[in-house]
Structure formats: C-alpha cells, structure tokens
C-alpha cells in the first residue's frame with residue numbers, strides 16, 4: 253500500500269491509539285498500522301529493551317525512520333508512538349496530514365496505564381511523570397493535530413465515532 257494514511261493518530265501512551273485505531277480501520281474498511289509495532293518487528297526486541305540496551309536517543313532515531321516510512325507506505329489508519337511528535341522533522345511531515353490527537357487528563361492517564369514496566373517513561377512515580385510529560389508535550393500534540401478528540405469518560409466506540417465526526421469521514 254502506498255500513499256498518505258487516511259488518518260494518523262497521535263497522543264500519549266495508553267490513550268487508546270491501538271484500540272481506537274483498529275475500530276476506526278474497521279469502520280473505514282481499511283488497514284491499521286502502528287509505528288511501535290513496526291519497530292518491535294524490525295528490531296526483534298521489545299521497546300523497553302531498546303530503551304535499556306541503547307538508550308532513548310537510539311530509540312528516537314529508529315522511531316523517526318519508522319514514522320517516515322509508514323507515512324509514505326500506508327494508506328489506512330496509522331498510530332504513532334506517544335513520543336514521535338518530539339521530533340521536529342516528524343512534525344513537519346505531519347503538516348498536511350489528517351491528524352487526530354486523542355487526549356486525556358492526567359488522572360485518566362494514570363488509571364489507564366498504572367504501574368507498567370513495559371512503559372519505560374513511567375517506571376517511577378507515574379502521576380508526577382505524567383504531569384511533566386504532558387506539560388512538555390501537550391503543545392506539540394496540539395501543533396500537529398487537525399482535530400483533538402477527548403477520550404475521558406468515553407468508551408472506545410464513542411471515541412471512534414467522535415473521531416469520525418470530527419474529521420468528517422464516513423464509514424463504508
């Protein structure tokens with residue numbers, strides 16, 4: 253498959269990119285792809301292991317390439333890793349794409365992700381780390397977003413419908 257994705261999903265860890273992304277893909281009759289999964293498949297290692305073995309900078313370099321490649325090679329629904337928008341070149345590539353920012357407040361974030369060793373950025377004091385992470389990133393998510401869809405208090409199906417309404421794409 254080639255061409256720009258129908259929808260690019262951005263947002264923090266655990267906001268529902270995979271869950272909603274797959275529901276959106278079903279509704280739109282298209283495929284779902286996830287850059288975190290692309291990296292894990294290509295590297296044959298978990299993301300937490302890449303962070304531990306080589307550090308965050310090495311992961312970000314792999315991520316930048318994975319996003320560039322997926323934006324050019326996938327025409328369905330594409331979910332980006334939560335930190336992909338930190339890269340200025342990636343943000344530039346997202347200009348002109350249909351980007352949905354799935355948002356949630358910090359309390360919802362702590363509830364959904366909890367203490368999870370598979371999320372290396374939240375290993376210690378998740379509430380404080382969430383607050384700092386969102387303070388640093390919120391404006392970047394907003395910068396790349398075509399639309400913002402709040403997920404707090406909504407089921408994945410409700411979020412999916414809200415995203416479809418917001419981007420004015422009809423399911424088939």
Ligand SMILES: Nc1ncnc2c1ncn2[C@@H]1O[C@H](COP(=O)(O)OP(=O)(O)OP(=O)(O)O)[C@@H](O)[C@H]1O
Nearest residue numbers: 264265266267268269270271272364403406407408
């Ligand atoms: N709207 C929602 N309401 C409540 N829980 C949700 C909602 N969407 C997703 N979840 C739950 O939150 C958790 C994280 O969802 P999901 O894996 O889809 O997020 P993600 O953004 O893809 O996270 P990751 O950073 O792991 O890629 C899952 O347990 C999922 O079932």
Ligand SMILES: O=C(O)C1=C[C@@H](O)[C@@H](O)[C@H](O)C1
Nearest residue numbers: 265288299333334335371372
């Ligand atoms: O928010 C982040 O920086 C990350 C989010 C995940 O999707 C993974 O890409 C990784 O755990 C880093």
Ligand SMILES: [Mg+2]
Nearest residue numbers: 269270271286
């Ligand atoms: Mg996911």
